[in-house]
Amino acid sequence: MQPSPQPAAYRPERTILSLPDTLYDPVVAANFPETILRFRNDRHAATVGLDTLTQADWIRHFGRFAPLPGSLEQPLALRYHGHQFRYYNPDLGDGRGFLFAQLRDGADRLLDLGTKGSGTTPWSRSGDGRLTLKGGVREILATEMLEALGVRTSKTFSLIETGEALHRGDEPSPTRSAVLVRLSHGHIRIGSFQRLAHLGDADSMRALVEYCLVHLYGEEPGDAPEAQLLAHVARGTARLAASYMAAGFVHGVLNTDNIAITAESFDYGPWRFAPRWEAGFTAAYFDQNGLYAFGRQPAAIHWNVVQLAIALRTLASAEALAPMVDLYAPAYETAFRDAILARLGVRSRGEAEDFALLGAMEAALAESDTAIDRFFFDWRGGRLRTDTAAYADPRFDAFRDIAAGFGPAAPLDLPYWSDPDPCGMAIAEVEALWAPIAASDDWAPLQTKIAAIRRMGDALRG
Structure with a gap:
């Protein structure tokens, strides 16, 4: 699992400027009609010394893109190509985002603050350079959930609603707009x-x-x-x-x-x-x-x-x-092997037994209708913690027998492990969290869900 984020002082950088300027284009952010702060990730802002910003300064930097002191004086849209579904496309690049700033965290890692939905660039092609508010909410949920589950992921740093009506083919239109800032370990891609x-x-x-x-x-x-x-x-x-x-x-x-x-x-x-x-x-x-x-x-x-x-x-x-x-x-x-053992919360018993456990797990899950989140929650520590009839199915016999030889890697005394259900993120819940925002600007269910995800992450880290 990834360690908990640690506070650090503000240490701006601009090392990207050491690269040839053929790799990027200076750009200007869009001038949005509104800037309404919807999400501010103070937990990760603290890791780069930005958690003490006032709300006004936060919006000025991450909604209006006033430069952060000592970092880049102007945003940079990076140039790149790529294979998209195996077809090579030479007409890519940062089309609705840019590199806004660079900083260092307490571990001395160089981190980038990049954007999504910040306006058009030379690489926008026919796009409007914007992001839907729903797309921003979805990115919050993805990054929070993945971080909790131990995936090395960018962090959704800020989400600001921008007051434009966007038309999209995959959302009811017109729909609300936003600009997102993500904190990541580098902006360079394959x-x-x-x-x-x-x-x-x-x-x-x-x-x-x-x-x-x-x-x-x-x-x-x-x-x-x-x-x-x-x-x-x-x-x-x-x-x-x-x-x-x-x-x-x-x-x-x-x-x-x-x-x-x-x-x-x-x-x-x-x-x-x-x-x-x-x-x-x-x-x-x-x-x-x-x-x-x-x-x-x-x-x-x-x-x-x-x-x-x-x-x-x-x-x-x-x-x-x-x-x-x-x-x-x-x-x-x-x-x-390491990731599955960590999610199961069990200690390794050596390569042969570990891989036998993984094989039995995959075989049982592939042949059953058991939800992934439910399975790992129920079998945390290598023992079935509740009397659940689903696992009486003979398809789980091999897994149950092998798991009996594994011991828990950490105590299970945190309250999360006594909950009746695991914290998951099914697509139906994503839609359910968006519905009150769309209908009545009610952000409370999303905030409650983020707190629940972080609570699960703390439990998984032990």
Whole structure:
């Protein structure tokens, strides 16, 4: 599980400016008719020393985008390409967002404040550069839930309603508008490298590799910096894929422009939490072939790592890079085991018994209608904590027998484990949380849900 966020002092940065200016475009934020603060993440604002901002200053910085002292003087829209559902698109880039500021946290990590819905840029194509308020609410719920479940994710930092009426094909229109700010570990994507490879810009590629190693991974470039970076990405994205599976999460759009070079999850559009362990479950209505279905996510992310390796061949040989790509599969196996054991709350008993437990679990869940959240809640600590008839099904016999040999990794004395039901995030609940906001501007149910999610996260961390 991820550690709890820790307070830190404000330490602005602007290291992105050390990169060639061919990688970004200075832009100007939209001038919104209104700026109504709807969500302020003081828990994570404290990790970068911004929790003491007044509401007026918060809106000035994250609704009007007045520069933060000592950081970027002007927002930057980054340039990138990407494979979208396996089709290469050279017409991408930050089309409705930008990099607003950079800071360091208490662990000395370089963090970026990026936007979504902040207006048009040179890369907007035919889009309006805006975000619906409902889309912002959905991103809050995704990031809060994933953080609680131990997934390395961007954090929804701020959501401000902007007073424009937007027309969208997938929402009743006109609908309300918003601008979102996310806190993330880096703004660079696999698609950033693909663009440079497409252009044959070796000098900028070399600079970007060095930037990522030094500023995002805290390492000096060695004799083979491209392979060094690729190894980090292969291992990190394997852990990301494993954490998605353990969380029962389906991102929905795992294109190369949506995979951060730091392997931190971000950019939530048609996401869903799978109701049951169904490999073919999809999140996006337009994913008609199930390319990014629940069970295909590890392979999809691995494919993206291969595309990074192909881009890095601008600087390095295939022979030097191939072994780094091969790190992905064993890293995924280990990370999946660790993530499942953590969610079950049990101690490892060694590789053979751990993987036997995982195999029995997957087989039982795939053949039953048991909800993923329900299963992990009921079996926390490796023992069935309530007398539930569903698990009397013979399909759970093998799992029950193997789990009996595992011991709890932490006490189960926190109140959450005595609740009658787990804290989940079914799509029906997302709609139910949005309904009172749409109908009467009632944000209380959303605030209650965020508190419940954070309570679950505290319990999972033990």
